[in-house]
Amino acid sequence: MNITKKAYLKSIAILLTIIMVFTFGLFYTPVNAATKSNTDLNRFLTNDELSALEQSDTLTDDGLHDALRFLDTCGIDINNIELNKNKLTLDVEVGDISNSIIINSANNELIKMEVFEGDKHNVIELDDANNLYVDGEKIEVTEEEIVDIDEISANAQARYGSCPYGKAADYTYYAKQTTKNVKLAKLIAKCTVATIAIAVGVLVPGAAAGITSGVASFIASEAVLSDGDVLKIKASVYYHKSKKKFMVTNSIGCQKEICSFYGKNPKHRLYKKTLWLYNHVNGA
Numbered sequence: 465m466n467i468t469k470k471a472y473l474k475s476i477a478i479l480l481t482i483i484m485v486f487t488f489g490l491f492y493t494p495v496n497a498a499t500k501s502n503t504d505l506n507r508f509l510t511n512d513e514l515s516a517l518e519q520s521d522t523l524t525d526d527g528l529h530d531a532l533r534f535l536d537t538c539g540i541d542i543n544n545i546e547l548n549k550n551k552l553t554l555d556v557e558v559g560d561i562s563n564s565i566i567i568n569s570a571n572n573e574l575i576k577m578e579v580f581e582g583d584k585h586n587v588i589e590l591d592d593a594n595n596l597y598v599d600g601e602k603i604e605v606t607e608e609e610i611v612d613i614d615e616i617s618a619n620a621q622a623r624y625g626s627c628p629y630g631k632a633a634d635y636t637y638y639a640k641q642t643t644k645n646v647k648l649a650k651l652i653a654k655c656t657v658a659t660i661a662i663a664v665g666v667l668v669p670g671a672a673a674g675i676t677s678g679v680a681s682f683i684a685s686e687a688v689l690s691d692g693d694v695l696k697i698k699a700s701v702y703y704h705k706s707k708k709k710f711m712v713t714n715s716i717g718c719q720k721e722i723c724s725f726y727g728k729n730p731k732h733r734l735y736k737k738t739l740w741l742y743n744h745v746n747g748a
Contacts, residue, residue, distance in 0.1 A: 505517075505528065505532075505545065508542075508544060508545035508546075509545060509547060513547045516547065517547065520550055521571065522550060522568070522569045522570070522571060523550065523551075523552065523567065523569070523570050523571070524570065524571045524572070526571075526572075527569075527570030527571040527572065527575060528552070528567070528570045530570070530575065531567055531570040531575045531577065534575070534590070535554075535556065535565070535658075536673065537665065537673060537676075538658075538661045538662050538664075538665045538673070538676055538677075539558060539661050539665075539672075539673035539674060539675070539676035539677025539678070539680065540556050540557075540558055540563075540565075540658050540661055540677065541556060541557045541558070541677070542554050542555070542556050543555045543556065543557060551566055551567060551568055552566070552567040552570075553565070553566050554566075554567065556658060558657040558658055558660075558661050558677045558680050558681055558684075559657070559677050559678060559680065559681025559682075560681065561581070561657040561681055561684060562581070563579055563580065563581045563656050563657060563658045564579070564580040564581075565577050565578065565579050565580075565658065566578045566580075572592060573591070573592050574589065574590070574591055574592065575588075575589065575590040575591075576588070576589045576590075577589075579656040579658045579659055580656065581656040581657060581658070584654060584655065584656045585656070586598055586599055586650070586655055586656050586658075586659040587599050587600070588659065588662065596662075596666075598648055598649055598659055598662070598663075599648070599649035599650055600649055601647065601648060601649035603646055603647075603648075603662075603663070603666055604646070604647075605644050605645070605646050605666060605667065606644065606645050606646075606647075607642065607643070607644050608642075608643040608644070608645070622670045622671075622672075622741075622742055623668060623670045623671040623672070623675070623721075623739045623740060623741050623742070624672065624739070624740045624742060625672070625674075625675055625737075625738075625739065625740070626740065627718075627720070627740050628718060628740055628742040629712060629716060629718040629742060630704065630712065630718070632720070634704050634705050634706070635702045635703065635704055635705070635718075635719070635720040636702060636705045637702060637703045637704065637705045637707075637708045638700070638701075638702055639701040639702060639703050639719070640700075640701050641698060641699065641700050641701070642698070642699050642701065643696060643697070643698045643699075644667055644696070644697050644699075645694050645695065645696045645697075646663050646666050646667055646694070646695050647693060647694050648663060648693045648694070648695065649693070650693060651687075651689055651691070651692060651693050652683065652687040652691045652692065652693065652694075652695055652727050652734075653687040653688055653689050653691060654689075655684075657680055657681055657684040658680075660680040660683050660684050660687075660695070661676055661677055661680035663680075663695050664676050664679050664680050664683070664695075664725075667695065667697045668697065668723070668739065670741075671739065675737070675739070678737075679725065679735055679737060682734065682735040683695070683725055683734045683735055686732075686734045686735065687727060687734060688732070690727075690728070690729050690732070691726075691727025691728060691729055691732060691734065692727050692728030692729070693727075693728075694727060694728050695725065695726075695727065696725065696726045696727065696728075697723055697724070697725050697726075698723070698724045698726065699721045699722065699723045699724075700721070700722040701719055701720070701721055702719065702720040702721075702722070703719055703720075704718065710743075715744060715745045716742075716743070716744050716745075717741075717742070717743040717744075718740065718741065718742050718743070719740070719741050720738060720739075720740055721738065721739045721740070721741060722736070722738050723736065723737050723738070723739055724736045
């Protein structure tokens with residue numbers, strides 16, 4: 465796998481992920497926030513099966529490692545992997561919802577996966593130009609508001625479910641509200657939960673895998689046909705009351721983000737969660 469693609473996949477987290485070269489500003493965070501690794505094929509396949517994979521042109525070692533890490537960082541837990549006719553079949557869970565994923569290709573040129581959940585079906589593709597497609601639709605984030613250049617450079621670490629610096633009660637200075645969208649090829653209600661997890665990873669990169677999967681499972685359970693094919697996140701951003709800016713020290717930045725997820729119907733909120741963006745210029 466080429467260096468550019470490796471760096472991209474690592475930043476997904478990451479994508480989650482999906483996630484990604486197309487997410488900037490308030491929600492950009494190139495950090496691998498996965499809490500457990502799904503990337504060790506030795507846990508699932510026999511030595512003979514691993515040897516057979518070594519002879520495959522469509523499923524390479526680097527490609528599979530990146531494909532499984534991609535799923536891991538989107539909060540998609542792998543329970544089992546089977547090798548069937550040069551394809552890998554994965555039994556996975558997002559939250560408490562089970563999906564089946566078939567990896568058809570994972571090499572230097574293309575990662576292609578099919579996701580099944582009952583009568584739902586999605587095709588996920590990631591090419592060597594770092595483009596992500598869901599059911600043929602290129603996944604790109606659009607912003608309804610522009611953020612400052614200084615804030616873009618600051619948003620470079622991880623998101624947490626609890627306050628990572630100081631007291632949560634001190635983050636009361638209202639800074640702004642931002643809105644981001646990602647368009648899917650199918651209605652949200654018609655998408656597998658794994659696909660929704662990938663979309664959430666794109667919108668909120670850097671979130672721990674457990675956060676991504678939790679948000680996705682709630683959205684999957686709440687989505688109805690009228691929510692359409694656009695997943696939207698609105699975030700009210702708060703800074704520390706005495707600092708009144710993202711940087712709370714010379715090297716540490718932190719902000720509270722009250723996030724609400726919607727489809728096309730602005731009156732039907734799919735999920736609400738408070739996240740904390742944390743950045744340390746030294747990478748801590």
